[in-house]
Amino acid sequence: MMQLPKTGVPRDELFSRMRARKAEDADWRGGRTWSLIYPAGPEVDAILREANELYLHENALNPFRFPSLRQMETEVVAMTAGLLRAPEAADGAMTSGGTESILMAVKAARERARAERGVAAPELLAPSSAHPAFAKAATYLGLKHVQIPLRSDFRADVAAAARLINESTALVVGSAPNYPFGVVDPIPELAALAAERGISFHTDACLGGFLLPFYERLGADVPPFDFRVPGVTTISADVHKYGYCTKGASVIVHRDGEHLRRYQLFVHRDWPGGIYGSFSMAGARPAAPIAAAWAVMNYLGEEGYGHLAGRVRQTTEKLQAGIRSIPGLRVWGEPVMSVMAFGSEELDIMAVGDVMDDRGWCLDRQNGPDALHIMVSPEHAGVADAFLGDLSAAARNHGSSRGKAARYS
Template identity: 55%
Template structure:
C-alpha cells in the first residue's frame, strides 16, 4: 500500500525528531568513517554553509533580473574559479548543480559546436575508460557517440589510443584531472595538443581535483599542467561541493571564450508565458547553493584552501605508506591527489572491504582491476592510524583463512564472472528498481 499524506499537521519538533532519527543507519561521515560522497571539514564550517544557504533558500537563480545578488555571486564564483585555473579575461562559464550537470553541459556545447562549425549531425567524443560515467550519461541523453580509450600501465589514458580513435565525426577529446578510480592525472598537455592539431575541442574533467590540485602544486607537489595554461584546453569542469568545500550541489563549467559558452545556453521565444532563457540543464537554480559557494570561497580564501590541502596531503602520505607496508596490499599507480585505490595480491580485496565494513569503515569497491577506493578529507586526519591498524588486522586474518562477514564481495564476484555486460546492466536496473520501490 502506498504511504498516504498525513491527515493532520504535526509539530516542527516532532517532524525534525523523526527526520534526525532516520539517519541512524547512514554512513558515519562525520567520524571520518566514509571515504566518498561527503567532504566534511568541521562543525564551524558546516554552520557557515547552512547559514549562507538558508539566507538564499527561497531565491531562484533562474532569473538574474529578479535576483541580481545571485547574479553577482555567481559571476564572482566563476571569476575566482577561472583565475585559479589560469584563465584570462576571455574565459567564461556558469555554475551548475554538480559535476554531472557540468559534464553534460560541456558535451552539449561540443555537440552544438560540431553541428554549427563542422556540420557533423551526430558528433563523437573520445574519453578515457576511467572517465566519469557522467560522460556516458551525457552521450545517452544528447545522442552523441562516445569512444573509450584504454589506459596505459600507469592508469593514465594512452594518447596513442586516443589518436587511433579519431574519426571525421570526432568533436571532443576528454581527459581527467584526476579520474576518480585511481587519482592519477591524465596527460592533459598531450591530449590538448592532439585536439588542437586536429581542430577539435578538449575538455578537462577536474570535477574531483579542480579545487585541490592548484593548492597541492603551491605546496610543492609535482602536479602536471591540466587547466587553461595548457594550449588547446577549451573547457573545464570543477566541483565546488567536493574539494571546494561548498554545500551540495555546486559546480562550475568554464570555457576558453564566450563564443563557446553560447552553445551551452538554451533560449525559446515562442512560449505564451514569456521569453525563456536558461543557462544550463535545470530551470530552477537553487539560490542557496550559489550563496554557500560564494560564502565558502570568501571564508576560506587561499590560506584556508592551502591549509586543508596540506592536511590532506599529509594524511594521504601516511595512508599510502601504511598500505604499502601491509603484506599483500598494493596501491594502484602514483596518485596525484588525495584520492587513490589499492588492491591485494594475496586476499580477495572485496572480502577485505566487507571485513573493514564490519568494523564501521565504508570503502568504495572498484573493478577492472578489483580494488578498494579512498577519498581523503580533513576529517580523516584523526582516524588514519586506526584505519591502518584495522586494515592490517583484517588483511592478516583473511590471509590466515578467517572468513569475512557477509557483504558485497559475493555480488562483485558474481558480476565479474558474467561475460555479457548487457546482462550485468539488466541486473543493475533490477537492483535500482528495487532500491526505489515504494515503501
C-alpha cells in the first residue's frame, strides 16, 4: 500500500507527476468528450478560475462566519427559482450536485408524507429512465423504489404510473430531460396523479434547468416541466451542468418555502458544540462552488445563457440530422434538448463505438436498447463536422465489437 512520503515532494516534480498521470484522462479541451463535462469556452473558464481561487479555504457550513457565501447562495437560489418560474413563496438551497439535490428532495418528500399523511413505509415512484440517484436515495433513506416502465417513445408510461401509485407513495418523479434518451417525461400528467393524492412531485431538471428555459426563449417547443405545472413541488437544477459552473453546484427549489424549512432542514440542538443546522447531506461545504456559480450566472446573465443555448441547439440539430442521414443509424426517441442516444437495428453499434474510440472520441455506451450517447456542450460546435465524418466512416466499416459494457460511472 502506498505510504505518505517521508519528506515532501518538490513542487515542480509534484506537478510533473500529476501532469504525466493526467495525460491518460479524457481531454475535454478539444471537444472530443461527450458527457461529464460542460465547458463554455476560455472566457467563462477565466471567471470560474478566479472565483474558485478567491474562495480557497472558506467553509459554507457556517454562513455567519462567511456572510458573503450566504448572500451568494441566496442569490443563486433566487435566480434559479426565477428561471424555473417558481412563485414568490418558493425557497431552496444549494447542494454539491444533482445527486445531493435528489437525495434532499426524496428526504423532504418522505418527511412530508410521514407528517401530513402518516406514511410509515414510504415508496418512491420514478420512471425506469430516472437517474440512479433516485435508486440511491431510496436505498439510503429507506424507501421502496418502484419503477414506472417507459412507453415506446422512452417517456414514462402515465397509465402504468396510475396503477403503481398508492397511499404509501411519498414522491413521484419525472425528468426534464432524462439522461439516457434526452426526452422529457409527461410531467403535467404525472404531477396531477401525485397532486390529487397530496403526494409530492419532483421534476429532475438537473440537465434541463439551465437550458430548457433558454430553449423556450429561442422558440423551441419545450414540454411543460417547471413550476408553471400544477402539482410540481420540488425541482433540481444543476449549475454545474448547463449553468456552466465548475463541479459542486446544484440547486433544489421547493414551491412552498415552508417545506424547505420543515422537511428538508436538519437541526440538532443537543450538542456541546452548539446548535447544528443544515439543509444538505454535507457538513463542511466548499465555498468555491457557491462563488463560482454566483460568478458564472452573473457573468453570463440571460443574454449569455441565451447565446450559448442557441449554439448548443444549432449544434444538436446538425448532429441529429447528420446521424439520421447515416444509413443504418437511428436516434432513439425524440430528444428535446441536447442529449441523445443513437443506435441501429442493422449495425453493431458497439463496434461503431469502438471505431470512434480509436479515432479519439469519448462516447458513452448504453444498453436497453444498445446505443451510443452524446451530450452536446457549446464547445462541440467546432467539432460537429469532424464527428459526423468519422461516424459515417465508422458506420460503413466497423468490424465486430470488442464488447465494451455499458457503463456510466
